[in-house]
Amino acid sequence: MSVSPSLNPHVSVDCVIFGFSKETLRLLLIKRTVPNAITELDDSYYALPGDLVRDNENLDEAAARVLKELTGLTGIFLQQFQAFGDPLRISKAKDRAWLQGVRQDPDARVITVAYMALIDSNQVQIQPGSFSKEAVWLPIAEIPELGFDHNDISEGALLALREKVQIQPIAFELLPEKFTMSDLQTLYETILERDLDKRNFRRKMLNSGVITALPEKQHGVSNKPARYYVFNRNLVENGGLGFVNLKMEGSFTLFS
Amino acid sequence: MSVSPSLNPHVSVDCVIFGFSKETLRLLLIKRTVPNAITELDDSYYALPGDLVRDNENLDEAAARVLKELTGLTGIFLQQFQAFGDPLRISKAKDRAWLQGVRQDPDARVITVAYMALIDSNQVQIQPGSFSKEAVWLPIAEIPELGFDHNDISEGALLALREKVQIQPIAFELLPEKFTMSDLQTLYETILERDLDKRNFRRKMLNSGVITALPEKQHGVSNKPARYYVFNRNLVENGGLGFVNLKMEGSFTLFS
Numbered sequence: 001m002s003v004s005p006s007l008n009p010h011v012s013v014d015c016v017i018f019g020f021s022k023e024t025l026r027l028l029l030i031k032r033t034v035p036n037a038i039t040e041l042d043d044s045y046y047a048l049p050g051d052l053v054r055d056n057e058n059l060d061e062a063a064a065r066v067l068k069e070l071t072g073l074t075g076i077f078l079q080q081f082q083a084f085g086d087p088l089r090i091s092k093a094k095d096r097a098w099l100q101g102v103r104q105d106p107d108a109r110v111i112t113v114a115y116m117a118l119i120d121s122n123q124v125q126i127q128p129g130s131f132s133k134e135a136v137w138l139p140i141a142e143i144p145e146l147g148f149d150h151n152d153i154s155e156g157a158l159l160a161l162r163e164k165v166q167i168q169p170i171a172f173e174l175l176p177e178k179f180t181m182s183d184l185q186t187l188y189e190t191i192l193e194r195d196l197d198k199r200n201f202r203r204k205m206l207n208s209g210v211i212t213a214l215p216e217k218q219h220g221v222s223n224k225p226a227r228y229y230v231f232n233r234n235l236v237e238n239g240g241l242g243f244v245n246l247k248m249e250g251s252f253t254l255f256s
Numbered sequence: 257m258s259v260s261p262s263l264n265p266h267v268s269v270d271c272v273i274f275g276f277s278k279e280t281l282r283l284l285l286i287k288r289t290v291p292n293a294i295t296e297l298d299d300s301y302y303a304l305p306g307d308l309v310r311d312n313e314n315l316d317e318a319a320a321r322v323l324k325e326l327t328g329l330t331g332i333f334l335q336q337f338q339a340f341g342d343p344l345r346i347s348k349a350k351d352r353a354w355l356q357g358v359r360q361d362p363d364a365r366v367i368t369v370a371y372m373a374l375i376d377s378n379q380v381q382i383q384p385g386s387f388s389k390e391a392v393w394l395p396i397a398e399i400p401e402l403g404f405d406h407n408d409i410s411e412g413a414l415l416a417l418r419e420k421v422q423i424q425p426i427a428f429e430l431l432p433e434k435f436t437m438s439d440l441q442t443l444y445e446t447i448l449e450r451d452l453d454k455r456n457f458r459r460k461m462l463n464s465g466v467i468t469a470l471p472e473k474q475h476g477v478s479n480k481p482a483r484y485y486v487f488n489r490n491l492v493e494n495g496g497l498g499f500v501n502l503k504m505e506g507s508f509t510l511f512s
Binding site: 008009010011053055056057058059080082083084085086087108109111113163166167 | 264267312313341342419
């Protein structure tokens, strides 16, 4: 059992990857298999995808590498939200058994920098590849006990997402390129965990300038076909709308 | 010259400490003296207060320790906002000369977790102590070239502060316990770098419930004495106001 030098922990990145399908917010998790499985424990469990930061890369590059290896995607929404550094964040038996199979110094402290990714889960081909033999999308209401402190990290990501969707137009990253107003409202209601008034939502979303109606409507639906919209990505990213505030109902406003 | 093991960088915390006095937003910086001063360089320069994270402490504890050693204060507003991990963030000659005097492995990579602190700078007794022989409050418009990537970190803190004061009632941490409406407006205008309408500011700040008027007014001023207000710290911290949104003028509102 090697011991790392005092004051020199490992540094990793972990990615909380959000997707949205079947009206449910989901996390992309990988399955870890404990080598030389300890009989009294299950031999596998779920964790966030992550890896140690390499010598020659910065934190954003490390997170983008993890995401690309798992999803094949580049250039998607990926934002650092918090570092986690509890000295005891790796103390569960399963975590230690898993680390003994993959690392020379399983007892070294690991401080991790957590990232949040938002992707259209319907467009992604999961490539577990070097991280795991299996990766799954699990509804956030059904996340089991994860490795390390990954439940805390996931919870932190969800709180950060709720805050961010109120001040940045980022929720669109979770939708297909074209979507209905109902799709969009369901997404916001799911993230915020509250119902929103339909007429107000529609009016304000259109007034904000962040979406544009297409001439196209749904095909082959039994009910009245709904109109499709697109996110004005170029306009928003070029600052054409200025500061966009997606404020919750019932909050106070000082500077409107 | 020792070389640290591959993949094991140092991890530090750095504190961007904001204060407000004489209608100016300021940063608390420490002066580093380069040991065995290299003649072609100045022998001192400014940097953010920070330190390596110790084996037995988490990130928040490390930041609180740095802050306490420098200011003597505990229990003040201190929030992690971003980790910085560019592999080349320590490459300036002064930084390397300084590190050679204080660390056994000056060439080791250092990844730092940055914190933002907000304090009433008029109430603080600076205790440079173990970090430096000198610490100063410098206006943010007059920050010189700092050590490491501390200019980038300071800039990141300012952007984070501007965002946070719009969604959390935290600006009050920079004011004395009692303040005038004019003090408060000046503080917001300074942080946001824009003028705000006086009547709107007053009305909305009072309607928000985050402050309460005192019966007391200014004494010994030549102009008309202004009323004092206090921040409703207990009400806000106990969630009595719900979500408080301090939105900027001219932004869009989707869910009001």
